[in-house]
Amino acid sequence: MTATPPDPHPAPAPGAPAPGVFGPAAFQLVLLRRMADFQPGLAEQARLRLGASPAEQRQANKRWQAMVRSPRARGALARYRSVLGPPESTAHRRIGDLECEALLWPVPLWPDLRFEVLAGPGGAVWNEWLVRAPGARGPVLETARDLLPWSATVDEVARAFAPVRPMEGTAPTRWRLAFTASGEPLVAEFTYGLLQEVRPGTA
Numbered sequence: 001m002t003a004t005p006p007d008p009h010p011a012p013a014p015g016a017p018a019p020g021v022f023g024p025a026a027f028q029l030v031l032l033r034r035m036a037d038f039q040p041g042l043a044e045q046a047r048l049r050l051g052a053s054p055a056e057q058r059q060a061n062k063r064w065q066a067m068v069r070s071p072r073a074r075g076a077l078a079r080y081r082s083v084l085g086p087p088e089s090t091a092h093r094r095i096g097d098l099e100c101e102a103l104l105w106p107v108p109l110w111p112d113l114r115f116e117v118l119a120g121p122g123g124a125v126w127n128e129w130l131v132r133a134p135g136a137r138g139p140v141l142e143t144a145r146d147l148l149p150w151s152a153t154v155d156e157v158a159r160a161f162a163p164v165r166p167m168e169g170t171a172p173t174r175w176r177l178a179f180t181a182s183g184e185p186l187v188a189e190f191t192y193g194l195l196q197e198v199r200p201g202t203a
Helices: 024-035 040-049 054-069 076-084 154-160
Strands: 089-095 098-106 113-119 125-132 165-167 174-181 184-191 194-200
Touching: 024 040, 024 054, 024 076, 024 184, 076 098, 076 113, 076 125, 125 154, 154 174, 154 184
Parallel strands: none
Antiparallel strands: 089 098, 098 113, 113 125, 165 174, 174 184, 184 194
């Protein structure tokens, strides 16, 4: 499965990172930095759409890591609110016996997706990843050939190819699912909840 090659003349996306400001555009550069481990071509194309240089992306990632690791850092939920602004929507959600709040922010690079943060009592962040926007039409996933990079989220692949077996990711921002499609064992790799690649698994 191959990714679509980058457009040599991409149209710039609105909201390029402003010098000295860490906002939604800079946060998207952080997402792309992690996705580039799997899909460097797609990540490069998206960076160009944001109008950011490689140096600006490195600086954005450096600032984000400093915010996360600082001993004086605010809580994760407060950090997202500070960087991304007020959420587009919030909703109470029950997961098993636990109640949490789901907060959604738009992600201009992926208009049909939202960045979702699940926060428990006291603002503790339980999960943070990309999900399909409410009302947006998801992909049709019937065979392994439909599993293109950046085409689907974790929950969409899990529903389409149930039963699936969650596997430990190789980093905190990564998820893996093992499943069978058309009799073939596969493993899907996700970064921030977005499909990056599918490779052969073990039976």
